[in-house]
Amino acid sequence: MIFGLFSNMAVRSQRLAVALLFIFSGVLSFPLGQETKPTPNMLNVHLVPHTHDDVGWLKTVDQYFYGDRNDIQHAGVQYILDSVVDQLLKNPDRRFIYVETAFFYRWWKQQSSSMQQTVKKLVNEGRLEFVNGGWCMSDEATTHYSAVIDQMTMGLRFLNETFGPCGRPRVAWHIDPFGHAREHASMFAQMGYDGFFFGRLDYQDRARRRRDKEQELLWRASDSLTPPMADLFTGILPNGYNPPEGFCWDQSCDDPPIRDDPDLEDYNVDDVVRRFLAIANSQAIVYKTDHIIMTMGSDFQYENANLWYKNLDKLIHYVNALQANGSKVNVLYSTPSCYLQELHRANLTWALKMDDFFPYADDAHDFWTGYFTSRPALKRYERISNSNLQVTCNQLEVLSGPASRKGPFGEGDKKAMAVAQHHDAVSGTEKQHVANDYARRLAHGWQRCQVLVSNSLAALSGSSAERMYCDNLNISVCPLTESTLSVSVFQVVPVSAATREVRRNRGFAVNELVFQVQAPPLGFTTYSVSLLQDGPPPASTQHRTPTAIQNKNLCVHLPQFLRVTFDPDTGLLSSLSNLETKQTIKLTQNFYWLVYNASDGNNLQSDQPSGAYIFRPNSSTPFLISKTAKTESIQTSGVQEVRQWFAPWVSQVVRLYTDSKALELEWTVGPVPIDDDLGKEVITRLDTSIKTSQYFYTDSNGREMLQRKTDFRPTWNLRQSEPIAGNYYPINSRAFIKDDVDQLTVVTDRSQGGGSIHNGSLEIMLHRRLLYDDVRGVGEPLNETSNIFPKGLVVRGRLLLSLDRPPSAADAHRPLAQEVVLQPLLTFTDGDLHPNTQLEFSGLQAALPPAVHLLTLTQWDKDSVLLRLEHQFQSWESKLNSQPVTVNLQKLFSTLEVLGVSELNLSANQWKDEMTRFHWTPMTGTGHLNLFIRFYYISS
Template identity: 80%
Template structure:
């Protein structure tokens, strides 16, 4: 392709722009014949949707589910489901089937013969086999970050596009099992070109109201910033979750009787079956709006013997429709979600409008599914780190124009987005398998990183990856007197960030890439908490801390040389707490001052020295005693899914000691809770590094540990949380925007997912907390913000996992220890977003690898623009996603539209042409056509 002028590049009104920088070929149009069965306008049309729900790991690992292994845990074998379904579809052209999880289908497809592949392509072209959703997995919506969701959706949809063309492109998003639904997911689905979205779970009170109002099908306006209908998504709530109506399950795992239609036999039951079906259909029709209703005919890992299902469904359709001659007004047909959606669109009605989300989810008065927001916090953090690793590898592969030969960890990351993976709701051996896959992906990625840095720097020195710096373990820095440190910045703007390295010396020279010794490093003694949590994995007694500055989309190198060995200087020795008041009640830098109570040692105040703001701020740790199910109100215990404290007042964790080192305060709250409060140079944020565990269970009580910030900010019961790391939603205690809430769990019923940040504010002050993983949180008291850090539970919550959330490991047999970090910032509400959004991006993607300087950009991107994706697409093309990361009216300066010139963006890439795609990169933007829906409000 000849070079083209790109003055426009991208005008991004919060939309994620997806551009294929390549010489691109338009795909053929789908030539599918009319695949939807005819409906009858004057009858009630019952759309029967044969389907299976195949978890990409839950009670068994991904491999065990695919092969049908470990059936002593759960009888399930996905390969046999696909074998059986294809065989049965060929026996009757009326039959239909939908499939969702591309991770499993991809495995199955690779092992099929050419004849079978031709057969399946024909079934897809004819609409008899339809893909819905189409991502690598059916992702969780509460604990996933939007960037990882986009990646896993892109991977699955790309495989379907490459394999089946436009006829394999899903038109419907299908999240029948996730435990609550995020607004940002709906926004992403709309931008990916879906016509509609169906799910099965919503709060029992919300469902009751919607049934009465006939609002179980609605129009979801999923963005405050995108101009309608860009983020409008028709949304349907399925009548039975994702199961068949009661009495109509015909899988080998079901107990319902088959249709016995031989009139000469005594157990003939056709009349009874038809009567029950008509009653169910007519009852369901009363709570939906049109003369079309949908029934999901399938469930978890069903259709392994598809003949059972289809033989009975064939009979059901025949005998139900046969009653029309006697006046029945019900017409049953094989259907798919897209066929059903097509009929709803043809009805040309107006639909109720929704602008908030579907969190939290409860299936009964005391059964709030808000515990999984925090369950398995170590896995949640590892998934977030792995996402940063993957983006780094993708970028370096492009910047050095390396032949794409390394298998990157995309599949491991995609599987980790599953709603029983990063959610923390799987069995322990399955969680271990997810972590093993992520670790294997990073090992493969290291090969590419090493080769990339060698090519860019011209250095062939061996590179060591220090993956345990969170517990100050790195054999190279602990034993060497001279070494260099590579710092890579995956963001498209320059970043300054503290580097902490375990060392044994007491004085070091730190030089930058130009050899200038202008980056002074502090040596601080290793904390007792770190020594305890690292066990026998390292031997450093100190940490070297220096502020590193890295160019946008690039790396820099620091040389470190030992100057003095021996015992630590007196000024850096650990100080023993005295009985009186501490000698220094505050720490401060150029931007922040943090004060501590002289009696308790607790944080007592926070000041922004630039804006001259000061608030009272107390921070402490607490734990909720988890319900064991022995309660007069309900027998529901806390578990992997459910959060149910047995009291609305948490226990205070006792305070024992406080020490000070450089610009940090080390606090001990109990033998199993400690914290370091730090200020780092020009970061403009206060760091709280917490270490929690092993949670004691000697008292036979499960514990759910939180940290709570109590401030002088006047919140009036309002607080704010992000949606999948993107837009911000307003929350209010004991309130739901779309129905009058009957609150029965005053703590768990006010918890929401926090993916990257939450804040409280009034007219003057805004306190923002940035998290390093997905966690649950709330504001139970005015002026407070609490975040759940760790959970250890002794009872199963009876939601299927059949295992208590009692995490141990070989290293920690007495219970898992978890370490994490919160960043606090204090700003004026009109400008706070300018500070906390970049902090959140840094926390998500900030990968610092422990070799001269390089930047992949000619200049940093504007503050409002984030480089979301830069990855190899094929041999001659690159997939680039740029996003405007500020909400409408969020920032006075940075919420305006921005123009980026792509031709002047990269330092190593020559752009010959560009074409714009939708968000998931499976359709050209100008060819993306979606159904138009009309809200009842006329908006």
């Protein structure tokens, strides 16, 4: 039996040669027709024809593209693109923007060469403009920055290679995500975008910004990158992403067309023009320049583009005709980049923003903070899939060369991961059958990736033995080890009753084998396990609550690490100590369900229920699931466990591995009971002696940390109407609370929602099962079941807790969070090792400095590789690791000789030294330290 443990993978000898890629950058100028020119000294109204095409939501990606299942929603993206191209050709003044490359790529591949040339001409003339340009419009709360960068790179690469410089988007366009992350803005800035437009904004924030004319602003999206590196002009669209009221002319709309025959009784041109001018003037009052933007389109519109364009042509004509009588309003077909260019030419100063746009609420009791946790199993599967793609498929393809690409491996796993970043995918806000489709795509992509992994490891190790992949190890299921090892002989760690209940009949292992392993950076290690006549001593099992458990460094001269105490009467945690730093905090932890009780809408203040999007508790007091926990403790030389049972549907393992500086809490929740006709939102809460003074910290898309304060917003005076839901924030990989002495950090294994409702506490929502739809469009309650769990979904996950001194805590929790996001892969093979098998390998000559993380190593084309290195510490986090770092690329890889390096922007679609962006002047602002983050492209 051979166990292969893989971290950031390995390589065989290759040489990299120089290749040249020509990527044009700079401001593009397009010829403008008569109806597309702004006019000085007038109010210029920029009409932007667009469609918002979700890459899955109520229907699957395939159903949306083909127009299938119109009984669910009438939508067919292929017909939209067909119709728009046809209508653009009929009038050179017309414009259209398109966003989702996943759909456009599919449509493009089906077109004839003559049609492709026609579309290229439209793009070159600026009549068809791509905005955003990623594979999808990603969610901003529940996505990890590494996956977002990948999906943006995939979409932008296709546009760049297909259309050249005219196809490169200049504007980021996130009109539908439900709140906006600072790290997304930082990434967009580093990808070379000139500006960013979105539609959804907290209702109180919007009211304040309308009053102060700050709906267009400069977002300083990093406290570590030197301005303007992460500065991004940001515009808030006036109508979300819909047309003004009364001006929707799609086949899905009910507004009357423009009837311009004066001989007809129902002639309405005068009324249409009057209403339009009133809307334009009222909008101009709350924006700063003599240019305003109007989005003319909405969800899956323009399937019959003639309806839209015929009426827009008339609207432009009749409004502009009034200029002869002194009107100062000029209407034109436009695009976001044309609009942005006019704002830049205005040469004004703009309000500065340095926090983010979370949480988002569209009314006093309607906070969109439930989706931070919705569909927790899908959220975990997406995170595992990202790890598999990054740590194995991408890196192994580079390091093992052409030998890895024998077989069916292709782009399927990358496209599946890219689609999963969509704002109705990993967010958990889709219909159940669509969530199933996302999971199916991820599974299919991983199956194809396994072929590449097996080929690569065979080439690198010299062993051609068949490799097996056990995807259910978290519930102790691996058919190969169960059938070939009589692990009952070992009696190492018995499988818990909770695990046996979760796995049902999918596995029958009695014990788990636990031993410490180490894998070299960018490499692999192979372990062989054999049966011995006299195995290790059996695990010590006690059916009483231990007073304490603690672990130690295996080096005998170094101090012990962690000590955890338990209340013998309740079985609950009572304290946590870091024995290295001589810290101890009081720490109690328990599980609750909410009144926060998954509101059914019967509330005196509001009838809004909780649902896939909305978190709407009825009360600020949660229901305690149990005051006590039944316990069982397991002790071996490698691990100590205290297994806790709080209810038939809630259990946990408190686990300390030897030589680990983090306490692991492995929770299992479900099926959430609904016999009382109440849906439930389940949280775990950590109550500590740390004096937080209402402050706590959460990450932004897994990268920089942001300070939060209960019942507070940095840019407006908050009127708090939901003291629980209004204080929940997305936790993508970690959160912490601290005072001057102690910092408790919690690392999560998926995106979850949480907050610090009480001083000294940190709570995280783990699972949601709801019985009502929240009336935000999905049209069904968030009530997940499956064939295995017909009575309700069971979810298992991990929280890792670390206790440190605040000045140095980041030195521990940042690498820990990266390890959880990009976890090693275990593969298994049955049989003896070949004598010439290479048991261990590292693709690096030495480990990278602690401050540097290898973010991307992936094959770009046949002869070139894309490499991204990042400085992973913020400027204020660490006295040691926040300093600039230099990496010698020539000496980085053990078997790769780097002959040429060219630096690109973050999305790898422009040379870095040719990337030009608009400069914007803030009203106020201060400089920040440079973190010296650089992203490299290796040419070969």
